[in-house]
Structure formats: structure tokens, C-alpha cells
Amino acid sequence: MNLRKASAAAAAVLALSLTATACGSDDSDSSSEGEGGGKKITVGIKFDQPGIGLKTPDGSYTGFDVDVATYVAKELGYAEKDITWKETPSADRETALERGDVDFIVASYSITDERKAKVDFAGPYLLAHQDLLIRSDDNIAKGADLNGKKLCSVAGSTSAQNVSDELAPKAQLKEYGTYSECIDALASGAVDALTTDDSILAGYASQDQNKGKFKLAGLSLSNENYGIGVKKGDAKMVDDINAALEKMVTDKAWDKAVTDNFGPAEYKNEPAPKIGNIVS
The missing domain is CATH 3.40.190.10 (Periplasmic binding protein-like II)
Structure with missing residues (x-):
């Protein structure tokens, strides 16, 4: 009889403990919610x-x-x-x-x-749009002006190949691992232009260390x-x-x-x- 009472008391304590834990868990979740009630x-x-x-x-x-x-x-x-x-x-x-x-x-x-x-x-x-980034003192008015010039893009990109296939078949393609490497090559004169989306090119040209060094050619080579x-x-x-x-x-x-x-x-x-x- 005493054993049964003890077991019942223990079960009641356990139930209360679980209930408190569950409530605590809910409070914890709500504290990590966003402004609209959702989580991060x-x-x-x-x-x-x-x-x-x-x-x-x-x-x-x-x-x-x-x-x-x-x-x-x-x-x-x-x-x-x-x-x-x-x-x-x-x-x-x-x-x-x-x-x-x-x-x-x-x-x-x-x-x-x-x-x-x-x-x-x-x-x-x-x-x-796909475009070209060139040095600020250079002038490339159309894709064909790249014939005989060195064109840079990153390895695996189709941007430079698009220019070579459709606009300037005599352009010399140079592939680097990153756009930053292409930027360095453009600054040093190792390449004459870098091609990818104009938004990406504008981002690089806007960096403090690049301001005034480069400009976009303004060619819409793709959408x-x-x-x-x-x-x-x-x-x-x-x-x-x-x-x-x-x-x-x-x-x-x-x-x-x-x-x-x-x-x-x-x-x-x-x-x-x-x-x-x-x-x-």
C-alpha cells in the first residue's frame, strides 16, 4: 500500500516536471522568433x-x-x-x-x-547585361574592337566564350581563377578587358581601391x-x-x-x- 502511494506521488512529481519543462521550452522558442512570429x-x-x-x-x-x-x-x-x-x-x-x-x-x-x-x-x-570592364583611359565601342586584344573571365564562365563566338573571334581569351585576379591583370595591362554581368563589374569598379581606374564599356551583350x-x-x-x-x-x-x-x-x-x- 505504501509502495503504491509512493509510486503515485512520484508519478505526479514527474508529470509536473514534464509540464514545467514543456512550458519552458515554448518560452525559449518564442524568444528566438522574428518580428512576424516566425523563427530566424x-x-x-x-x-x-x-x-x-x-x-x-x-x-x-x-x-x-x-x-x-x-x-x-x-x-x-x-x-x-x-x-x-x-x-x-x-x-x-x-x-x-x-x-x-x-x-x-x-x-x-x-x-x-x-x-x-x-x-x-x-x-x-x-x-x-553582360558587359566589358576596361581601363578608364581605354575605349572599346563595340564587341569587334576586342579582336586582337586579351579578354579575361573566370575559369568555367561562358561570358568570354560568348564574346569570342559571336562578336570578336580573334580575341585572345585569358582565364583566371577569380574576378579579383582578372581585375589585377586589367590594372597591370596583362589583359585589355574583363567580361561578366555589368552589375558585378560595377561592383568591382566601385571599390575604393579601384575608383577612377576602370569603366564599363556600356555594351549590352546579353540580358x-x-x-x-x-x-x-x-x-x-x-x-x-x-x-x-x-x-x-x-x-x-x-x-x-x-x-x-x-x-x-x-x-x-x-x-x-x-x-x-x-x-x-
Whole structure:
């Protein structure tokens, strides 16, 4: 009899303990929630593209994509402190979304039919073009002017090959491991031009150490519709992000982000694109 009473008392104590633990767990979860009641959000960006997405030596993040992502996250209910930034190199973007490593990706992510088969896109939020970066005292007015000149791009990129195949078959292609190496080569005269998206080129030209050294040639060699990547099938996230992007344009925060990140390069950007308007 005493044994039964002791067992009953112990069970009651255990039940109370579990109840208290559960309540404590709920309180802990709510303390890590964002402004809109959700938990922290993880956003994929580039860490190595000045003006687009760059992790600085002090651990902060800068760039147009970072500004766009921060604005969107705020509209979704997350303060800047609620954002976890995750590096997503080009080759890993689809996989990161499929695995759920990130909630969305803002990383100079051009919308293509091949990518749309794997992920969904909000936007576009920027229309970029393949262009050339040249020294400020040089003059290249058209693609054919590259014939006989040294053209740089990163290994594995199709940008330089596009120029060689379509515009300047006599250009001498030089491949380096990073755009920073191409910039150094351009500064030293080892190459005559660097090619990739004009937004990326403007970011490099806007760096303090490069101001006044380089300029964009102003050639629109291709259309690159930057979109925000979302996991396939998440229609609500796409709709919510599109609403945030529209508001960013309306309240002029989009224009400010362009000026802040690309202004020193005198980047002649396209107007903010209409949601769903893909320029081929």
C-alpha cells in the first residue's frame, strides 16, 4: 500500500516536471522568433562579389543583393538580426534550396528555363547585361574592337566564350581563377578587358581601391534577369517576396540600393523590372 502511494506521488512529481519543462521550452522558442512570429530566416547570398554580395573582414555583409534581401526579410517579418547569411556559390544554389539549407536566395541568380525546372523564382528584381570592364583611359565601342586584344573571365564562365563566338573571334581569351585576379591583370595591362554581368563589374569598379581606374564599356551583350530563388512549389513565399519587391520599388529603397552599391562606377542601370517580366 505504501509502495503504491509512493509510486503515485512520484508519478505526479514527474508529470509536473514534464509540464514545467514543456512550458519552458515554448518560452525559449518564442524568444528566438522574428518580428512576424516566425523563427530566424536563412538567406543565401554571394560572399565574394563586391557591390553584389560581399562578406567584409569585420564579418558584416554589403552589396545590392544584401540590401534587397534585408528589405524583403523585413517585409516578411524578420529584423536584420533575425537573418542568418549563408554563402551559396553558383553551382550550389539549386541544391541549397532543395535541401532546405536556405529559405530563399539572392545571389546574382539569373532566371533561366533550366533553373525554373528545379526551383521557383520571385522577381525579377534587376535586369543586368553582360558587359566589358576596361581601363578608364581605354575605349572599346563595340564587341569587334576586342579582336586582337586579351579578354579575361573566370575559369568555367561562358561570358568570354560568348564574346569570342559571336562578336570578336580573334580575341585572345585569358582565364583566371577569380574576378579579383582578372581585375589585377586589367590594372597591370596583362589583359585589355574583363567580361561578366555589368552589375558585378560595377561592383568591382566601385571599390575604393579601384575608383577612377576602370569603366564599363556600356555594351549590352546579353540580358540577365536576376530573380530570388525559392524552393520549388512554395507559391506563398514567391507571392510574399514579389509583394515586398514591389514595395521596395514604390518607396524608392530600390533606387537607393542601386546608388549606394554601384554609384561610383557610374553604372547605367535599367529601371526596376516589372514582376514576372523576363526580358529575353
